[in-house]
Amino acid sequence: MLEDGRISGRQFTTLIFLIIVSITVLQVPPLLLGLAGQDSVLAVLIAVIIDGVVAAVLYFLGLRYPRKTFIQYSEDILGKIPGKFAAVIFIQFFLLVAALSIRGMSDFLVTIMPETPLTVFIIAFTLVSAFVARGGIESLARMSEIIAPVYIAAIVFLMALLLPEMDFSRVLPLFRYGAKPVIMASLLPASWFGICIIMAMFMAYHHRPEKTFTVKMTGVVMGASVLLLLLIACIAVLGVEYASMLSYPVYILARQISLADFIERVEVIWVAVWLLAGFITISSLHYVSALGTAQLFGLREYRPLVLPLGIMLASFSFLIYPNAMSGVKFILQIFPFYALSIEGGLTTLLFLIALVKLLTNKLGKERRR
Amino acid sequence: MSQKKKIIIMFLAALLLYLHAGCWSRREINELAFVMALGIDSLDGGKLYKVSVQTANTKTFAKEGSGSTEEKSFAVYTATGATPAEAVRNLSQQLPRRLLLSHCRLVLISENLAKSGVEPVLDFLQRNREVRETVWVLVAKGQADVLLEQEFDMEDIPADTLSRLIKLGEETSRGYAATKRDFLYKLTTARIDPVAASVEVLPDVAREGKPGVQLGGLAVFRADKLAGWLDAKETRGFLWVTGEAAAGSIVLDSPLVPGKVTFEFLRVQSRVTPQVRDGRVVILLDVETQGDLGDLAEPWVSRGQDNSGGGMEELIKEVERGVQETIEDEILAALHRVQREYKADIFGFGDAIHRRLPNEWRKIEERWDEIYPSLEIHIKVSANLRSSGQTCHYRHR
Numbered sequence: 013m014l015e016d017g018r019i020s021g022r023q024f025t026t027l028i029f030l031i032i033v034s035i036t037v038l039q040v041p042p043l044l045l046g047l048a049g050q051d052s053v054l055a056v057l058i059a060v061i062i063d064g065v066v067a068a069v070l071y072f073l074g075l076r077y078p079r080k081t082f083i084q085y086s087e088d089i090l091g092k093i094p095g096k097f098a099a100v101i102f103i104q105f106f107l108l109v110a111a112l113s114i115r116g117m118s119d120f121l122v123t124i125m126p127e128t129p130l131t132v133f134i135i136a137f138t139l140v141s142a143f144v145a146r147g148g149i150e151s152l153a154r155m156s157e158i159i160a161p162v163y164i165a166a167i168v169f170l171m172a173l174l175l176p177e178m179d180f181s182r183v184l185p186l187f188r189y190g191a192k193p194v195i196m197a198s199l200l201p202a203s204w205f206g207i208c209i210i211m212a213m214f215m216a217y218h219h220r221p222e223k224t225f226t227v228k229m230t231g232v233v234m235g236a237s238v239l240l241l242l243l244i245a246c247i248a249v250l251g252v253e254y255a256s257m258l259s260y261p262v263y264i265l266a267r268q269i270s271l272a273d274f275i276e277r278v279e280v281i282w283v284a285v286w287l288l289a290g291f292i293t294i295s296s297l298h299y300v301s302a303l304g305t306a307q308l309f310g311l312r313e314y315r316p317l318v319l320p321l322g323i324m325l326a327s328f329s330f331l332i333y334p335n336a337m338s339g340v341k342f343i344l345q346i347f348p349f350y351a352l353s354i355e356g357g358l359t360t361l362l363f364l365i366a367l368v369k370l371l372t373n374k375l376g377k378e379r380r381r
Numbered sequence: 382m383s384q385k386k387k388i389i390i391m392f393l394a395a396l397l398l399y400l401h402a403g404c405w406s407r408r409e410i411n412e413l414a415f416v417m418a419l420g421i422d423s424l425d426g427g428k429l430y431k432v433s434v435q436t437a438n439t440k441t442f443a444k445e446g447s448g449s450t451e452e453k454s455f456a457v458y459t460a461t462g463a464t465p466a467e468a469v470r471n472l473s474q475q476l477p478r479r480l481l482l483s484h485c486r487l488v489l490i491s492e493n494l495a496k497s498g499v500e501p502v503l504d505f506l507q508r509n510r511e512v513r514e515t516v517w518v519l520v521a522k523g524q525a526d527v528l529l530e531q532e533f534d535m536e537d538i539p540a541d542t543l544s545r546l547i548k549l550g551e552e553t554s555r556g557y558a559a560t561k562r563d564f565l566y567k568l569t570t571a572r573i574d575p576v577a578a579s580v581e582v583l584p585d586v587a588r589e590g591k592p593g594v595q596l597g598g599l600a601v602f603r604a605d606k607l608a609g610w611l612d613a614k615e616t617r618g619f620l621w622v623t624g625e626a627a628a629g630s631i632v633l634d635s636p637l638v639p640g641k642v643t644f645e646f647l648r649v650q651s652r653v654t655p656q657v658r659d660g661r662v663v664i665l666l667d668v669e670t671q672g673d674l675g676d677l678a679e680p681w682v683s684r685g686q687d688n689s690g691g692g693m694e695e696l697i698k699e700v701e702r703g704v705q706e707t708i709e710d711e712i713l714a715a716l717h718r719v720q721r722e723y724k725a726d727i728f729g730f731g732d733a734i735h736r737r738l739p740n741e742w743r744k745i746e747e748r749w750d751e752i753y754p755s756l757e758i759h760i761k762v763s764a765n766l767r768s769s770g771q772t773c774h775y776r777h778r
Binding site for chain 1 (some may be wrong): 465507510513514515562565566569571630735738743
């Protein structure tokens with residue numbers, strides 16, 4: 013076995029939760045508010061449903077091919093060559109999202125610390141994630157179990173302090189433009205929630221695979237709730253137009269806290285917990301890309317792949333887009349369709365073929381009788 | 382662990398010490414100029430921006446208690462540039478220290494610049510990562526740099542004087558100071574127009590050679606351009622409508638008592654409800670206030686006089702009615718000026734319609750600029766006299 017570790021249901025939940033609340037809460041709010049305005053809240057709910065469908069599909073496949081990651085079972089389903097091809101697509105998707113996350117986080121940190129070169133952040137993130145990825149799934153899962161409560165506590169703390177600044181009448185009107193733009197806009201959060209197809213990698217190491225769907229959706233719902241809370245806070249404190257104008261409204265949101273001229277400048281708390289969550293995300297993606305590559309080529313060990321993949325990741329983070337402005341364009345116009353075609357399209361294709369195979373097998377057996 | 386490994390770890394640990402010496406881009410206090418207030422003027426008909434910064438003189442803080450105030454506790458530097466950002470950069474030509482804008486309390490925009498549009502200034506303020514969202518955006522009557530040069534009474538640094546004036550002004554319902562966040566929210570939202578407090582120097586009320594300063598009426602913007610001013614009465618009218626009024630007093634002439642009556646209001650609530658009536662959108666405005674008697678002229682004239690409560694109901698009703706009329710009058714004055722003359726929607730009526738009646742809003746959105754000046758507003762004020770203060774005396778004429 014490449015990986016002997018087992019993770020518990022709670023660890024599964026916290027991993028999925030942190031993956032959602034890190035990069036998604038950084039990139040999604042301004043763009044989503046720009047697309048759907050007050051209806052962003054509904055768009056997130058639709059995105060959760062879309063993600064639930066994908067989760068059900070992967071859950072079915074994971075039960076059908078127990079103790080196998082989808083890199084492995086795509087070969088069983090599609091046959092050797094097309095299966096390897098599908099596996100390559102999954103792996104490069106994880107690599108791309110990892111690079112996007114590293115770049116997104118570094119771009120954000122550069123706006124706070126403009127004198128530090130982007131390189132420093134990118135290399136630091138990659139090195140740390142490589143270190144964790146070498147540790148294997150168990151250490152990753154245990155880390156997430158520690159970080160998730162801290163993250164939740166920090167968000168609750170910040171939201172409570174923001175309450176006096178909120179004007180909830182700004183949350184209205186809902187459904188101003190009808191359903192179609194909301195559904196279109198929901199593709200953006202859905203594409204980011206969709207990173208949770210990483211569950212198909214983790215499910216093979218879940219100690220009770222039959223519970224995977226429940227624990228995964230718990231993580232998604234928790235993560236989506238944090239995103240919802242932050243979106244509502246953005247609207248109530250800053251207003252839709254102002255928030256969508258900002259590059260990082262959640263950071264600006266945390267800057268608004270001022271309680272009795274005493275508790276002020278606490279945005280660093282948010283940056284700290286969010287960095288922890290982002291570090292779990294990057295490490296998870298780094299880990300699954302290394303593990304997936306090892307499984308793809310049938311290697312006995314994935315650890316030697318971690319550092320070379322890290323070098324690829326770091327350079328990929330540089331090359332992915334030239335500046336933060338074109339990054340926004342990429343995330344808004346290209347990423348949702350690219351990501352959903354893999355997260356939704358390729359997984360559904362696997363599912364359908366597996367279903368057809370299952371049914372023909374059954375029919376064949378009956379006929380033989 | 383082998384001997385070799387131990388040595389390597391020791392060596393690496395020693396390397397860490399270098400990192401502990403401090404930050405890469407650390408900035409020590411004696412290398413910084415703490416900007417307390419930022420003033421922005423326009424020159425050459427808007428082609429150039431003139432930025433002035435009021436910096437705290439940290440040296441005078443160290444000599445606390447010595448009493449010798451020969452050295453000024455602040456200094457003002459100015460520079461010009463084609464954009465606000467360039468002008469701030471150009472300050473370094475004369476200011477030997479690095480600017481720190483994080484402690485900036487207020488941004489003063491000159492009247493001329495406000496008239497030609499403040500968007501470039503606010504864009505600069507939003508992009509800059511040091512300027513907090515809580516800085517006040519103020520309009521200076523006259524030039525901003527001249528105002529920043531002025532030394533005022535009481536506080537060592539004029540920016541402190543101004544920010545205390547603003548706080549007190551808000552607490553006594555004399556003004557409303559928009560923070561950068563408020564201003565940008567209203568500027569970016571097409572359905573509300575921004576307002577800002579104004580500041581003016583009063584050279585006539587000089588004390589020990591230092592002129593007085595006061596928080597003037599509101600500066601009304603239409604989109605990002607200054608449309609005009611509100612006087613004290615209209616400013617309070619604005620506060621009634623938006624519910625920003627906190628506490629203050631209303632003086633009444635009452636036929637029931639010989640002199641004047643002061644009503645001290647403490648709590649104010651307002652509600653803006655758009656409604657469709659006969660196919661047209663109208664605004665229902667409810668204002669509720671609660672307060673106490675502040676004073677009652679000549680209540681003591683005859684000692685031991687009737688204290689049994691006769692005529693009390695009439696007096697309460699009379700005061701409440703008088704307060705309602707005054708508030709209505711102030712609101713009408715503000716509405717008239719803003720709606721008809723400046724045509725700026727500083728009350729956010731458009732936004733209220735957008736929120737509550739989104740379908741109606743879609744119909745009138747395009748023509749809003751034409752509809753707004755003749756928008757019908759129904760005002761309903763209710764005042765509640767809560768107590769007569771620490772005395773129960775009053776005199777019935």
